[in-house]
Amino acid sequence: MSAFIDARTIETGTSQSPDLAIIGGGPAGIALAMALADTQFKVLLLESGGMNFDPAVQKMYAGQETGYEPLDADRLRYLGGGTNHWGGWCRPMDASDFMIRDWVPSSGWPFGRETLEPYFPRAQSLVEAGAWAYDRGGDALASSHAPMLPLGKGGIYTTWFQFSKMQDDVLPTQFGHRYADDLRGQANLTVWLNANVTGIRLAANGASVDHLDVATLNGKSFTVKPRYTVLACGGIENARLLLVSNDVMQTGIGNGADLVGRYFADNPIPRDVATMVVFGGKLASYYSDRMDMGHGARLKAAFAPTDDYRGIARIGGSLTTVEQPVDLDDVGKAAVATTAAALGVDAGSARAYSLGCGLELIPDPDRRVTLTPEKDALGLARLKMVNTISDEDFARYRRTLEELGRQLLASKSGMLRINCTTREEWMKNMDWGHHHLGTTRMHDDPRRGVVDSNSRVHGLPNLYVAGSSVFPSYGASNPTMNLIALTLRLADHIKAVMA
Protein backbone atom coordinates (compact mmCIF):
# COMPACT_ATOMS: atom_id res chain seq x y z
CA MET A 1 0.00 0.00 0.00
CA SER A 2 1.15 3.51 -0.77
CA ALA A 3 0.52 6.43 1.47
CA PHE A 4 -1.38 9.67 1.03
CA ILE A 5 0.47 12.02 3.32
CA ASP A 6 -0.64 15.50 4.23
CA ALA A 7 2.58 17.42 3.79
CA ARG A 8 1.46 19.91 6.39
CA THR A 9 2.14 17.22 9.00
CA ILE A 10 5.68 16.47 7.85
CA GLU A 11 8.56 17.86 9.82
CA THR A 12 10.38 20.77 8.24
CA GLY A 13 13.72 19.73 6.85
CA THR A 14 12.54 16.28 5.80
CA SER A 15 14.24 15.08 2.65
CA GLN A 16 13.10 12.46 0.14
CA SER A 17 15.07 10.85 -2.67
CA PRO A 18 12.63 9.08 -5.00
CA ASP A 19 13.54 7.75 -8.38
CA LEU A 20 10.89 9.98 -9.86
CA ALA A 21 9.10 13.07 -8.60
CA ILE A 22 5.86 13.99 -10.33
CA ILE A 23 4.89 17.59 -9.73
CA GLY A 24 1.12 17.87 -10.03
CA GLY A 25 -1.74 15.47 -9.45
CA GLY A 26 -3.96 16.25 -12.40
CA PRO A 27 -4.83 13.81 -15.18
CA ALA A 28 -1.24 13.72 -16.49
CA GLY A 29 0.36 13.25 -13.09
CA ILE A 30 -2.11 10.58 -12.01
CA ALA A 31 -1.92 8.74 -15.34
CA LEU A 32 1.87 8.78 -15.16
CA ALA A 33 1.94 7.52 -11.57
CA MET A 34 -0.46 4.71 -12.40
CA ALA A 35 1.52 3.75 -15.50
CA LEU A 36 4.56 3.20 -13.32
CA ALA A 37 2.71 0.98 -10.87
CA ASP A 38 4.30 -2.23 -12.07
CA THR A 39 7.86 -0.97 -11.79
CA GLN A 40 10.44 -1.10 -9.03
CA PHE A 41 10.91 2.66 -9.15
CA LYS A 42 10.11 4.72 -6.11
CA VAL A 43 7.70 7.46 -7.18
CA LEU A 44 6.68 10.56 -5.23
CA LEU A 45 3.63 12.52 -6.43
CA LEU A 46 3.54 16.09 -5.15
CA GLU A 47 0.10 17.69 -5.23
CA SER A 48 -0.37 21.31 -4.25
CA GLY A 49 -3.92 20.80 -3.04
CA GLY A 50 -5.68 18.16 -1.02
CA MET A 51 -8.57 15.92 -1.89
CA ASN A 52 -11.02 18.80 -2.17
CA PHE A 53 -11.22 22.47 -3.07
CA ASP A 54 -9.43 24.85 -0.73
CA PRO A 55 -9.76 28.58 -1.45
CA ALA A 56 -6.37 29.37 0.07
CA VAL A 57 -4.64 26.91 -2.25
CA GLN A 58 -6.71 27.99 -5.24
CA LYS A 59 -5.76 31.61 -4.65
CA MET A 60 -2.16 30.79 -5.55
CA TYR A 61 -3.36 30.57 -9.15
CA ALA A 62 -4.49 34.20 -9.24
CA GLY A 63 -2.77 36.54 -11.65
CA GLN A 64 -3.41 39.20 -14.24
CA GLU A 65 -5.06 38.53 -17.54
CA THR A 66 -5.93 40.35 -20.73
CA GLY A 67 -8.46 38.79 -23.07
CA TYR A 68 -8.95 35.78 -20.85
CA GLU A 69 -10.82 34.56 -17.85
CA PRO A 70 -9.38 34.96 -14.34
CA LEU A 71 -6.43 32.62 -13.90
CA ASP A 72 -7.80 31.29 -10.63
CA ALA A 73 -11.25 30.64 -12.12
CA ASP A 74 -10.63 28.21 -14.95
CA ARG A 75 -8.33 25.77 -13.18
CA LEU A 76 -8.67 23.69 -10.03
CA ARG A 77 -5.78 23.08 -7.68
CA TYR A 78 -6.43 19.82 -5.87
CA LEU A 79 -5.98 16.14 -6.60
CA GLY A 80 -7.49 15.47 -10.01
CA GLY A 81 -6.73 18.99 -11.24
CA GLY A 82 -8.77 20.06 -14.23
CA THR A 83 -10.76 16.83 -14.27
CA ASN A 84 -12.57 18.12 -11.19
CA HIS A 85 -14.51 20.47 -13.45
CA TRP A 86 -14.07 19.22 -16.99
CA GLY A 87 -16.98 18.49 -19.27
CA GLY A 88 -15.76 15.02 -20.19
CA TRP A 89 -15.54 15.76 -23.92
CA CYS A 90 -13.11 13.41 -25.64
CA ARG A 91 -11.85 13.05 -29.16
CA PRO A 92 -8.45 11.99 -30.52
CA MET A 93 -6.53 14.65 -32.37
CA ASP A 94 -6.54 14.41 -36.15
CA ALA A 95 -3.54 13.35 -38.19
CA SER A 96 -3.19 16.84 -39.62
CA ASP A 97 -3.00 18.33 -36.12
CA PHE A 98 0.47 16.79 -35.93
CA MET A 99 1.65 17.81 -39.38
CA ILE A 100 3.78 20.70 -40.45
CA ARG A 101 1.23 22.81 -42.34
CA ASP A 102 2.69 25.59 -44.41
CA TRP A 103 -0.47 27.64 -43.90
CA VAL A 104 -0.19 27.36 -40.10
CA PRO A 105 3.01 29.05 -38.90
CA SER A 106 5.02 27.16 -36.26
CA SER A 107 2.84 24.09 -36.71
CA GLY A 108 3.88 20.48 -36.52
CA TRP A 109 4.86 17.91 -33.96
CA PRO A 110 8.10 15.93 -34.10
CA PHE A 111 6.02 12.83 -34.75
CA GLY A 112 2.70 11.88 -36.27
CA ARG A 113 -0.54 10.71 -34.75
CA GLU A 114 0.52 7.10 -35.33
CA THR A 115 3.02 7.52 -32.50
CA LEU A 116 0.20 8.16 -30.04
CA GLU A 117 -2.23 5.60 -31.40
CA PRO A 118 -0.89 2.69 -29.32
CA TYR A 119 -1.66 4.77 -26.22
CA PHE A 120 -5.17 5.87 -27.12
CA PRO A 121 -6.95 2.69 -25.93
CA ARG A 122 -5.50 2.98 -22.42
CA ALA A 123 -6.17 6.72 -22.37
CA GLN A 124 -9.74 6.06 -23.47
CA SER A 125 -10.06 3.54 -20.68
CA LEU A 126 -8.73 5.98 -18.07
CA VAL A 127 -11.22 8.66 -19.07
CA GLU A 128 -13.94 5.98 -19.11
CA ALA A 129 -15.39 7.08 -22.42
CA GLY A 130 -16.52 3.60 -23.42
CA ALA A 131 -15.89 1.67 -26.60
CA TRP A 132 -13.78 3.50 -29.17
CA ALA A 133 -16.37 4.85 -31.60
CA TYR A 134 -14.89 8.02 -33.03
CA ASP A 135 -15.37 8.69 -36.73
CA ARG A 136 -16.66 5.75 -38.76
CA GLY A 137 -17.37 3.61 -35.71
CA GLY A 138 -19.65 6.34 -34.48
CA ASP A 139 -21.42 6.49 -37.84
CA ALA A 140 -22.45 2.87 -37.55
CA LEU A 141 -23.59 3.16 -33.94
CA ALA A 142 -25.51 6.38 -34.52
CA SER A 143 -27.17 5.22 -37.71
CA SER A 144 -28.56 2.22 -35.91
CA HIS A 145 -30.47 4.63 -33.64
CA ALA A 146 -31.59 7.31 -36.10
CA PRO A 147 -30.57 8.49 -39.56
CA MET A 148 -27.60 10.79 -39.82
CA LEU A 149 -27.94 14.11 -41.60
CA PRO A 150 -26.55 13.48 -45.08
CA LEU A 151 -23.79 15.76 -46.31
CA GLY A 152 -22.89 16.02 -49.96
CA LYS A 153 -19.40 15.18 -51.09
CA GLY A 154 -16.89 17.73 -49.89
CA GLY A 155 -14.45 18.82 -47.26
CA ILE A 156 -16.60 18.45 -44.17
CA TYR A 157 -17.57 15.17 -42.55
CA THR A 158 -19.50 14.06 -39.51
CA THR A 159 -17.32 13.07 -36.61
CA TRP A 160 -17.98 12.18 -32.99
CA PHE A 161 -17.24 13.29 -29.50
CA GLN A 162 -17.33 10.72 -26.78
CA PHE A 163 -17.86 11.48 -23.13
CA SER A 164 -16.17 10.46 -19.97
CA LYS A 165 -18.39 8.84 -17.38
CA MET A 166 -17.23 7.84 -13.95
CA GLN A 167 -18.63 4.78 -12.26
CA ASP A 168 -22.23 4.79 -11.10
CA ASP A 169 -23.32 7.28 -13.72
CA VAL A 170 -21.29 10.12 -12.28
CA LEU A 171 -20.30 12.27 -15.20
CA PRO A 172 -17.47 12.79 -16.00
CA THR A 173 -14.47 11.00 -14.51
CA GLN A 174 -12.76 13.08 -11.85
CA PHE A 175 -9.31 11.59 -11.63
CA GLY A 176 -8.59 12.44 -8.01
CA HIS A 177 -11.64 10.74 -6.55
CA ARG A 178 -11.87 8.03 -9.17
CA TYR A 179 -8.29 6.83 -8.89
CA ALA A 180 -7.48 7.60 -5.25
CA ASP A 181 -7.87 3.95 -4.28
CA ASP A 182 -5.71 2.83 -7.19
CA LEU A 183 -3.00 5.24 -6.12
CA ARG A 184 -3.28 4.13 -2.51
CA GLY A 185 -2.91 0.54 -3.65
CA GLN A 186 0.30 1.26 -5.50
CA ALA A 187 3.23 -0.02 -3.43
CA ASN A 188 5.92 2.06 -5.11
CA LEU A 189 4.07 5.37 -4.83
CA THR A 190 3.86 8.04 -2.17
CA VAL A 191 1.48 10.96 -2.58
CA TRP A 192 2.12 14.16 -0.73
CA LEU A 193 -0.94 16.34 -0.57
CA ASN A 194 -0.79 20.07 0.14
CA ALA A 195 2.82 20.01 -1.03
CA ASN A 196 3.74 22.95 -3.24
CA VAL A 197 6.89 22.84 -5.31
CA THR A 198 8.29 26.34 -5.07
CA GLY A 199 11.40 25.84 -7.14
CA ILE A 200 13.16 23.39 -9.41
CA ARG A 201 16.78 23.72 -8.41
CA LEU A 202 19.50 22.93 -10.89
CA ALA A 203 23.03 21.82 -10.19
CA ALA A 204 25.41 24.77 -10.12
CA ASN A 205 26.57 24.03 -13.65
CA GLY A 206 22.97 24.02 -14.87
CA ALA A 207 23.37 20.57 -16.39
CA SER A 208 20.67 18.73 -14.43
CA VAL A 209 17.99 19.05 -11.80
CA ASP A 210 19.50 18.73 -8.35
CA HIS A 211 16.48 19.03 -6.09
CA LEU A 212 13.01 20.46 -5.63
CA ASP A 213 12.02 22.95 -2.97
CA VAL A 214 8.67 22.07 -1.44
CA ALA A 215 6.60 24.16 0.96
CA THR A 216 3.20 24.09 2.61
CA LEU A 217 0.85 26.90 3.43
CA ASN A 218 1.30 26.22 7.14
CA GLY A 219 4.99 27.03 6.98
CA LYS A 220 6.68 23.67 6.45
CA SER A 221 9.43 23.24 3.90
CA PHE A 222 11.19 20.20 2.54
CA THR A 223 13.65 19.08 -0.05
CA VAL A 224 13.04 16.38 -2.61
CA LYS A 225 16.05 15.08 -4.48
CA PRO A 226 14.75 12.85 -7.26
CA ARG A 227 16.71 11.12 -9.98
CA TYR A 228 14.12 12.30 -12.48
CA THR A 229 11.39 14.89 -12.36
CA VAL A 230 8.22 15.26 -14.40
CA LEU A 231 6.46 18.59 -14.33
CA ALA A 232 2.73 17.99 -14.67
CA CYS A 233 1.04 21.10 -13.26
CA GLY A 234 -1.09 22.04 -16.23
CA GLY A 235 -0.60 24.19 -19.28
CA ILE A 236 -0.16 27.47 -17.44
CA GLU A 237 1.53 26.42 -14.22
CA ASN A 238 4.17 24.32 -15.97
CA ALA A 239 5.49 27.48 -17.58
CA ARG A 240 5.25 29.39 -14.33
CA LEU A 241 7.36 26.91 -12.39
CA LEU A 242 10.03 26.88 -15.08
CA LEU A 243 10.10 30.68 -15.20
CA VAL A 244 10.29 31.20 -11.44
CA SER A 245 13.07 28.62 -11.11
CA ASN A 246 15.58 31.17 -12.31
CA ASP A 247 18.38 31.01 -9.76
CA VAL A 248 20.83 29.24 -12.08
CA MET A 249 19.36 29.98 -15.50
CA GLN A 250 18.36 33.58 -15.10
CA THR A 251 15.60 33.53 -17.70
CA GLY A 252 14.14 30.37 -16.22
CA ILE A 253 14.67 26.70 -16.85
CA GLY A 254 14.45 25.62 -20.46
CA ASN A 255 14.01 29.19 -21.56
CA GLY A 256 17.25 29.73 -23.45
CA ALA A 257 15.28 30.39 -26.63
CA ASP A 258 12.72 32.60 -24.86
CA LEU A 259 9.90 30.14 -25.54
CA VAL A 260 8.66 29.23 -22.08
CA GLY A 261 5.25 30.77 -21.62
CA ARG A 262 4.90 31.75 -25.29
CA TYR A 263 2.54 30.19 -27.83
CA PHE A 264 -0.19 29.81 -25.24
CA ALA A 265 -3.44 28.67 -26.81
CA ASP A 266 -6.91 27.63 -25.83
CA ASN A 267 -9.75 26.43 -28.02
CA PRO A 268 -12.16 29.35 -28.44
CA ILE A 269 -15.79 28.29 -28.45
CA PRO A 270 -17.89 30.96 -30.11
CA ARG A 271 -21.60 30.22 -29.79
CA ASP A 272 -24.38 30.75 -32.31
CA VAL A 273 -21.90 31.15 -35.14
CA ALA A 274 -24.31 29.84 -37.73
CA THR A 275 -27.88 28.71 -38.26
CA MET A 276 -28.42 25.35 -39.89
CA VAL A 277 -31.75 24.62 -41.49
CA VAL A 278 -32.79 21.01 -41.92
CA PHE A 279 -35.35 20.89 -44.73
CA GLY A 280 -37.01 17.77 -43.37
CA GLY A 281 -37.11 19.22 -39.87
CA LYS A 282 -36.03 16.10 -38.00
CA LEU A 283 -32.54 15.93 -36.60
CA ALA A 284 -31.42 12.94 -34.56
CA SER A 285 -30.97 13.77 -30.91
CA TYR A 286 -27.27 12.86 -30.98
CA TYR A 287 -26.64 16.08 -32.87
CA SER A 288 -27.77 18.33 -30.05
CA ASP A 289 -27.21 16.08 -27.02
CA ARG A 290 -24.89 13.28 -26.07
CA MET A 291 -26.61 9.95 -26.61
CA ASP A 292 -25.85 6.62 -24.97
CA MET A 293 -25.15 4.18 -27.79
CA GLY A 294 -24.35 1.17 -25.61
CA HIS A 295 -20.94 -0.34 -24.85
CA GLY A 296 -20.32 2.63 -22.58
CA ALA A 297 -20.13 4.95 -25.56
CA ARG A 298 -21.92 8.27 -25.28
CA LEU A 299 -21.73 10.13 -28.57
CA LYS A 300 -22.45 13.57 -29.87
CA ALA A 301 -22.06 14.44 -33.52
CA ALA A 302 -19.89 17.25 -34.83
CA PHE A 303 -18.88 18.53 -38.25
CA ALA A 304 -15.16 18.68 -38.95
CA PRO A 305 -12.98 19.47 -41.95
CA THR A 306 -11.13 16.49 -43.35
CA ASP A 307 -7.38 16.47 -43.18
CA ASP A 308 -7.22 16.90 -46.95
CA TYR A 309 -9.63 19.81 -47.00
CA ARG A 310 -7.70 21.62 -44.29
CA GLY A 311 -4.82 21.73 -46.72
CA ILE A 312 -6.89 22.60 -49.77
CA ALA A 313 -8.77 25.44 -48.07
CA ARG A 314 -5.85 26.43 -45.83
CA ILE A 315 -7.94 26.29 -42.69
CA GLY A 316 -7.42 25.13 -39.14
CA GLY A 317 -9.11 22.44 -37.16
CA SER A 318 -12.65 22.99 -35.98
CA LEU A 319 -15.50 21.00 -34.53
CA THR A 320 -18.94 22.43 -35.21
CA THR A 321 -21.84 21.22 -33.10
CA VAL A 322 -25.58 21.73 -32.98
CA GLU A 323 -26.67 23.84 -30.02
CA GLN A 324 -30.46 24.27 -29.95
CA PRO A 325 -33.50 24.95 -32.15
CA VAL A 326 -33.97 28.57 -33.15
CA ASP A 327 -36.58 30.56 -35.04
CA LEU A 328 -35.92 32.12 -38.42
CA ASP A 329 -36.64 35.73 -39.26
CA ASP A 330 -38.60 36.63 -42.39
CA VAL A 331 -35.51 36.82 -44.56
CA GLY A 332 -34.46 33.42 -43.30
CA LYS A 333 -37.83 31.94 -44.12
CA ALA A 334 -37.61 33.51 -47.55
CA ALA A 335 -34.13 32.11 -48.11
CA VAL A 336 -35.31 28.62 -47.18
CA ALA A 337 -38.44 28.81 -49.34
CA THR A 338 -36.59 30.19 -52.36
CA THR A 339 -33.71 27.74 -52.14
CA ALA A 340 -35.78 24.68 -51.37
CA ALA A 341 -38.05 25.49 -54.32
CA ALA A 342 -35.07 25.85 -56.61
CA LEU A 343 -33.77 22.49 -55.41
CA GLY A 344 -37.18 20.88 -55.78
CA VAL A 345 -37.27 20.05 -52.08
CA ASP A 346 -40.23 20.29 -49.71
CA ALA A 347 -39.20 22.53 -46.84
CA GLY A 348 -42.63 22.78 -45.29
CA SER A 349 -41.41 21.11 -42.11
CA ALA A 350 -38.00 22.79 -42.03
CA ARG A 351 -36.46 23.55 -38.66
CA ALA A 352 -33.51 25.71 -37.78
CA TYR A 353 -30.75 25.04 -35.27
CA SER A 354 -27.97 27.23 -33.97
CA LEU A 355 -24.42 25.98 -34.33
CA GLY A 356 -21.43 26.51 -32.09
CA CYS A 357 -17.88 25.35 -32.48
CA GLY A 358 -14.49 24.75 -31.00
CA LEU A 359 -11.59 26.19 -32.97
CA GLU A 360 -7.92 25.64 -33.37
CA LEU A 361 -5.94 28.85 -33.05
CA ILE A 362 -2.96 29.73 -35.18
CA PRO A 363 0.15 29.50 -32.97
CA ASP A 364 1.20 32.97 -31.85
CA PRO A 365 4.33 33.65 -29.78
CA ASP A 366 2.80 36.84 -28.40
CA ARG A 367 -0.07 34.97 -26.80
CA ARG A 368 1.77 34.19 -23.60
CA VAL A 369 2.24 34.16 -19.87
CA THR A 370 4.97 36.14 -18.15
CA LEU A 371 5.96 36.68 -14.52
CA THR A 372 4.79 39.73 -12.60
CA PRO A 373 6.33 41.36 -9.54
CA GLU A 374 3.34 40.24 -7.49
CA LYS A 375 3.89 37.15 -5.34
CA ASP A 376 1.61 34.38 -4.06
CA ALA A 377 1.43 33.13 -0.48
CA LEU A 378 4.60 31.08 -0.91
CA GLY A 379 6.56 33.83 -2.61
CA LEU A 380 6.20 32.64 -6.22
CA ALA A 381 5.77 35.35 -8.83
CA ARG A 382 2.25 35.49 -10.15
CA LEU A 383 1.55 35.35 -13.87
CA LYS A 384 0.24 37.76 -16.43
CA MET A 385 -1.67 36.22 -19.31
CA VAL A 386 -2.09 37.95 -22.66
CA ASN A 387 -4.60 36.12 -24.81
CA THR A 388 -5.62 37.07 -28.31
CA ILE A 389 -7.52 35.69 -31.24
CA SER A 390 -6.78 36.92 -34.73
CA ASP A 391 -9.15 37.92 -37.50
CA GLU A 392 -7.47 35.25 -39.61
CA ASP A 393 -8.60 32.60 -37.10
CA PHE A 394 -12.19 33.66 -37.72
CA ALA A 395 -11.72 33.97 -41.48
CA ARG A 396 -10.44 30.41 -41.69
CA TYR A 397 -13.36 29.04 -39.76
CA ARG A 398 -15.74 30.99 -41.95
CA ARG A 399 -14.45 29.06 -44.95
CA THR A 400 -15.26 25.85 -43.08
CA LEU A 401 -18.84 26.98 -42.56
CA GLU A 402 -19.17 27.96 -46.21
CA GLU A 403 -18.19 24.44 -47.21
CA LEU A 404 -20.60 22.90 -44.71
CA GLY A 405 -23.36 25.07 -46.17
CA ARG A 406 -22.50 23.95 -49.66
CA GLN A 407 -22.54 20.28 -48.68
CA LEU A 408 -25.93 20.60 -46.98
CA LEU A 409 -27.28 21.97 -50.24
CA ALA A 410 -25.53 19.27 -52.24
CA SER A 411 -27.33 16.59 -50.27
CA LYS A 412 -30.58 18.60 -50.47
CA SER A 413 -30.85 18.08 -46.72
CA GLY A 414 -30.57 21.68 -45.59
CA MET A 415 -28.77 24.98 -45.77
CA LEU A 416 -26.79 27.30 -43.57
CA ARG A 417 -26.50 30.91 -42.57
CA ILE A 418 -23.27 32.31 -41.12
CA ASN A 419 -24.17 34.61 -38.26
CA CYS A 420 -20.80 36.24 -37.68
CA THR A 421 -18.90 38.57 -39.94
CA THR A 422 -17.38 41.30 -37.82
CA ARG A 423 -14.98 40.71 -34.97
CA GLU A 424 -17.60 42.02 -32.57
CA GLU A 425 -20.09 39.43 -33.79
CA TRP A 426 -17.60 36.61 -33.30
CA MET A 427 -16.67 37.78 -29.85
CA LYS A 428 -20.23 38.47 -28.71
CA ASN A 429 -20.94 34.90 -27.62
CA MET A 430 -17.37 33.75 -27.05
CA ASP A 431 -16.56 31.01 -24.57
CA TRP A 432 -13.22 29.34 -24.04
CA GLY A 433 -12.52 25.66 -23.66
CA HIS A 434 -10.16 26.24 -20.73
CA HIS A 435 -7.68 24.07 -22.59
CA HIS A 436 -4.26 25.39 -21.73
CA LEU A 437 -1.86 24.52 -24.51
CA GLY A 438 1.52 25.29 -25.91
CA THR A 439 3.53 27.13 -23.23
CA THR A 440 6.36 24.55 -23.16
CA ARG A 441 6.13 23.52 -26.77
CA MET A 442 7.72 20.40 -28.20
CA HIS A 443 10.32 20.56 -30.93
CA ASP A 444 13.48 18.59 -31.54
CA ASP A 445 15.35 21.81 -32.25
CA PRO A 446 16.11 23.57 -28.92
CA ARG A 447 15.81 26.90 -30.70
CA ARG A 448 12.19 26.12 -31.52
CA GLY A 449 11.00 24.07 -28.58
CA VAL A 450 11.25 23.83 -24.81
CA VAL A 451 11.06 20.03 -24.75
CA ASP A 452 12.23 17.43 -27.22
CA SER A 453 10.12 14.71 -28.80
CA ASN A 454 10.30 12.70 -25.57
CA SER A 455 9.01 15.67 -23.58
CA ARG A 456 12.43 16.15 -22.01
CA VAL A 457 13.48 19.73 -21.37
CA HIS A 458 16.26 20.56 -23.78
CA GLY A 459 19.65 20.47 -22.10
CA LEU A 460 18.46 18.76 -18.93
CA PRO A 461 18.66 14.97 -18.88
CA ASN A 462 16.42 14.47 -15.86
CA LEU A 463 13.55 16.95 -16.30
CA TYR A 464 10.42 16.22 -18.33
CA VAL A 465 7.15 18.03 -18.91
CA ALA A 466 3.81 16.24 -19.16
CA GLY A 467 0.50 17.62 -20.31
CA SER A 468 -0.88 19.84 -23.01
CA SER A 469 1.69 22.58 -22.45
CA VAL A 470 3.99 20.61 -24.77
CA PHE A 471 1.50 20.65 -27.67
CA PRO A 472 3.29 22.69 -30.37
CA SER A 473 0.15 22.95 -32.48
CA TYR A 474 -3.21 22.24 -31.17
CA GLY A 475 -6.07 20.99 -33.29
CA ALA A 476 -9.62 21.49 -32.10
CA SER A 477 -10.09 18.29 -30.14
CA ASN A 478 -10.40 18.51 -26.39
CA PRO A 479 -6.95 17.82 -25.02
CA THR A 480 -7.49 15.65 -21.94
CA MET A 481 -7.63 12.22 -23.56
CA ASN A 482 -4.81 13.21 -25.91
CA LEU A 483 -2.52 14.50 -23.19
CA ILE A 484 -3.11 11.29 -21.25
CA ALA A 485 -2.05 9.26 -24.29
CA LEU A 486 1.05 11.42 -24.58
CA THR A 487 1.75 10.92 -20.89
CA LEU A 488 1.47 7.15 -21.22
CA ARG A 489 4.06 7.35 -23.99
CA LEU A 490 6.24 9.40 -21.66
CA ALA A 491 5.81 6.71 -19.01
CA ASP A 492 7.25 4.12 -21.38
CA HIS A 493 10.18 6.41 -22.12
CA ILE A 494 10.85 7.10 -18.46
CA LYS A 495 10.72 3.41 -17.60
CA ALA A 496 13.41 2.84 -20.20
CA VAL A 497 15.71 5.67 -19.12
CA MET A 498 15.35 4.98 -15.41
CA ALA A 499 16.04 1.25 -15.75
Added chain:
Amino acid sequence: MKRRTMIAGGAVAGLAAAGAWRLGLLGGYAPTPYDDLLDQLDARDDAILLGQKATDMPEARALADELRSHIGEAGLAAAVSGDIAAGRMTEVAGWILPQTVAQMAALAAKA
Protein backbone atom coordinates in the same frame (compact mmCIF):
# COMPACT_ATOMS: atom_id res chain seq x y z
CA MET B 1 -67.77 54.00 -80.40
CA LYS B 2 -65.08 55.61 -82.39
CA ARG B 3 -61.93 53.62 -83.05
CA ARG B 4 -59.76 56.30 -81.33
CA THR B 5 -61.87 56.05 -78.20
CA MET B 6 -61.56 52.29 -78.17
CA ILE B 7 -57.76 52.46 -78.40
CA ALA B 8 -57.56 55.03 -75.63
CA GLY B 9 -59.86 52.95 -73.44
CA GLY B 10 -57.76 49.85 -74.00
CA ALA B 11 -54.60 51.70 -73.06
CA VAL B 12 -56.12 52.98 -69.86
CA ALA B 13 -57.35 49.52 -69.00
CA GLY B 14 -53.90 48.09 -69.64
CA LEU B 15 -52.22 50.64 -67.42
CA ALA B 16 -54.77 50.00 -64.71
CA ALA B 17 -54.18 46.28 -64.92
CA ALA B 18 -50.41 46.73 -64.70
CA GLY B 19 -50.87 48.95 -61.69
CA ALA B 20 -53.13 46.41 -60.08
CA TRP B 21 -50.49 43.74 -60.71
CA ARG B 22 -47.87 45.85 -59.07
CA LEU B 23 -50.15 46.31 -56.11
CA GLY B 24 -50.75 42.57 -56.00
CA LEU B 25 -54.49 43.12 -56.50
CA LEU B 26 -54.73 40.50 -59.21
CA GLY B 27 -52.66 37.84 -57.36
CA GLY B 28 -49.81 37.89 -59.87
CA TYR B 29 -46.95 40.07 -60.97
CA ALA B 30 -46.63 42.85 -63.43
CA PRO B 31 -45.09 41.73 -66.67
CA THR B 32 -41.35 42.30 -66.83
CA PRO B 33 -38.76 41.78 -69.53
CA TYR B 34 -37.42 38.94 -67.39
CA ASP B 35 -40.47 36.77 -66.98
CA ASP B 36 -38.88 33.95 -68.92
CA LEU B 37 -36.56 33.69 -65.89
CA LEU B 38 -38.79 34.79 -63.06
CA ASP B 39 -41.59 32.41 -64.03
CA GLN B 40 -39.23 29.63 -63.00
CA LEU B 41 -39.41 30.79 -59.39
CA ASP B 42 -41.98 28.86 -57.38
CA ALA B 43 -41.65 31.21 -54.41
CA ARG B 44 -41.37 34.62 -56.02
CA ASP B 45 -42.51 36.69 -53.05
CA ASP B 46 -39.88 34.99 -50.92
CA ALA B 47 -37.31 35.52 -53.65
CA ILE B 48 -38.12 39.23 -53.72
CA LEU B 49 -37.65 39.50 -49.96
CA LEU B 50 -34.39 37.57 -50.12
CA GLY B 51 -33.22 39.46 -53.16
CA GLN B 52 -33.60 42.79 -51.42
CA LYS B 53 -30.72 41.67 -49.21
CA ALA B 54 -28.53 40.78 -52.17
CA THR B 55 -26.26 43.75 -52.43
CA ASP B 56 -23.35 43.95 -54.86
CA MET B 57 -25.40 42.51 -57.70
CA PRO B 58 -25.38 43.91 -61.26
CA GLU B 59 -28.37 45.74 -62.68
CA ALA B 60 -31.40 43.72 -63.76
CA ARG B 61 -30.58 43.54 -67.47
CA ALA B 62 -27.03 42.35 -66.88
CA LEU B 63 -28.24 39.86 -64.30
CA ALA B 64 -30.84 38.52 -66.68
CA ASP B 65 -28.29 38.16 -69.45
CA GLU B 66 -25.99 36.22 -67.18
CA LEU B 67 -28.81 34.03 -65.90
CA ARG B 68 -30.12 33.24 -69.37
CA SER B 69 -26.64 32.26 -70.43
CA HIS B 70 -26.10 30.16 -67.33
CA ILE B 71 -29.49 28.48 -67.05
CA GLY B 72 -29.87 27.91 -70.78
CA GLU B 73 -31.93 24.96 -71.88
CA ALA B 74 -31.15 22.86 -68.80
CA GLY B 75 -33.40 24.83 -66.50
CA LEU B 76 -33.14 26.32 -63.05
CA ALA B 77 -32.79 23.10 -61.08
CA ALA B 78 -29.89 21.91 -63.19
CA ALA B 79 -28.16 25.27 -62.97
CA VAL B 80 -28.51 25.28 -59.20
CA SER B 81 -27.13 21.75 -58.92
CA GLY B 82 -24.25 22.75 -61.15
CA ASP B 83 -23.47 25.72 -58.94
CA ILE B 84 -23.37 23.56 -55.84
CA ALA B 85 -21.17 20.95 -57.44
CA ALA B 86 -18.78 23.58 -58.78
CA GLY B 87 -18.69 25.61 -55.58
CA ARG B 88 -20.27 28.69 -57.19
CA MET B 89 -21.79 29.98 -53.98
CA THR B 90 -22.87 33.45 -52.93
CA GLU B 91 -23.63 34.80 -49.49
CA VAL B 92 -26.82 36.81 -49.01
CA ALA B 93 -27.61 38.06 -45.52
CA GLY B 94 -25.30 35.31 -44.27
CA TRP B 95 -27.08 32.56 -46.20
CA ILE B 96 -24.83 30.35 -48.28
CA LEU B 97 -26.69 30.13 -51.58
CA PRO B 98 -26.07 28.68 -55.00
CA GLN B 99 -25.08 31.63 -57.19
CA THR B 100 -28.07 31.15 -59.47
CA VAL B 101 -30.51 31.27 -56.56
CA ALA B 102 -28.94 34.46 -55.28
CA GLN B 103 -29.04 36.04 -58.75
CA MET B 104 -32.62 34.99 -59.37
CA ALA B 105 -33.63 36.47 -56.03
CA ALA B 106 -31.80 39.68 -56.83
CA LEU B 107 -33.48 39.84 -60.24
CA ALA B 108 -36.89 39.28 -58.67
CA ALA B 109 -36.26 42.18 -56.33
CA LYS B 110 -35.01 44.49 -59.08
CA ALA B 111 -37.60 43.60 -61.71
